[in-house]
Amino acid sequence: MAFSADERLYLGAEAEVWRGTWMGQPAVRKQRRLRSWRHPDLDDRLGRRRMLAEARLMVRLYKSGLNIPVLYDCDIKEQQLVMSNVPGRPLIELLNDDSIDDVTMMKHLQSAGYSIRMLHRQAIVHGDLSTNNIMITPSGEAVLIDFGLAKIEFETELYGIDLHVLFEILGASHPHRENAMEAVLQGYKQCEQDLGTAEKTPGGDPVCMEDVIERFDLIRTRVRYHG
Ligand SMILES: Nc1ncnc2c1ncn2[C@@H]1O[C@H](COP(=O)(O)OP(=O)(O)OP(=O)(O)O)[C@@H](O)[C@H]1O
Ligand SMILES: [Mg+2]
Structure with a gap:
C-alpha cells in the first residue's frame, strides 16, 4: 500500500487509525485489530466481511455525491482501508x-x-x-x-x-x-x-x-x- 504513516490518531477496541499520506495526499489508514476473545479464523472472516461492507458503502455513498472520506485503497486480507483525511x-x-x-x-x-x-x-x-x-x-x-x-x-x-x-x-x-x-x-x-x-x-x-x-x-x- 502506498501509505506512509505519520501519527497515530486513535487506538480503539476494533481499529487502529493512523494519519499520513497516500500518493502525496493527506490520508488516514484504518487497520482492524484482532479480537483475541474470538477464534482467530472466525475473527478473520467476520473482520474481512465487515471491512468489505464498509468499503462498498463508502464507494456507493461517494458516488452518490455525499461528503464523506474518499476511499483510496483497500486491502481486505490485511484488513486495512486508506481514505482521505477529513480536516477538522x-x-x-x-x-x-x-x-x-x-x-x-x-x-x-x-x-x-x-x-x-x-x-x-x-x-x-x-x-x-x-x-x-x-x-x-x-x-x-x-x-x-x-x-x-x-x-x-x-x-x-x-x-x-x-x-x-x-x-x-x-x-x-x-x-x-x-x-x-x-x-x-x-x-x-x-x-x-x-x-x-x-x-x-x-x-x-x-x-x-x-x-x-x-x-x-x-x-x-x-x-x-x-x-
Ligand atoms: N477519514 C478520517 N479523517 C480524519 N480522522 C479520522 C478519519 N477516520 C477516522 N478518523 C479518526 O479516527 C477515529 C476512529 O476511527 P473510526 O471511528 O473509523 O474507528 P472505529 O471503527 O470507531 O474503531 P472502534 O470500533 O475501535 O471504536 C475517529 O473517531 C476519528 O477521530
Ligand atoms: Mg468510530
Missing part, C-alpha cells in the same frame, strides 16, 4: 470545548443533522452515530465517518434508532449543551426542505423524513417510560 475535529471534542459559544455549536449540530439526513436519503443507516463519528471541518461542515456498522435498510425503526443513539449520547455526555438534539433535528428537516423528497434508491424508497422523526419521538417516549 470530531464533534465530541467541540462539545467539550467551553470556548465554543452556543450559537456556533448549534450550527455544528444542525450541520450534523443535515449530513445524517443526507445519509438516510440514500437508504443507509449509520449504525453508530456517536459524537466521535461526526467530524466538523474548519468551514463548519459535518462529515460522517466510520461506516463499519452501516447498512442499507428500509425499516423506519432503524432510522429512529440511529437518531436515538445520538440523542442518548448528547444527553449523557454533554448535558450542558441544552437543546442539542433540537438543533440536530432542525438540520435533519432542513435537508429535506432544501432537496425535496428523497429519490428512489436501487433497493426502493428511502424512509421519509417525517416518519423517521415521528419514530424517534416514539422511541424516546418508550425508553423514558419503560427504561
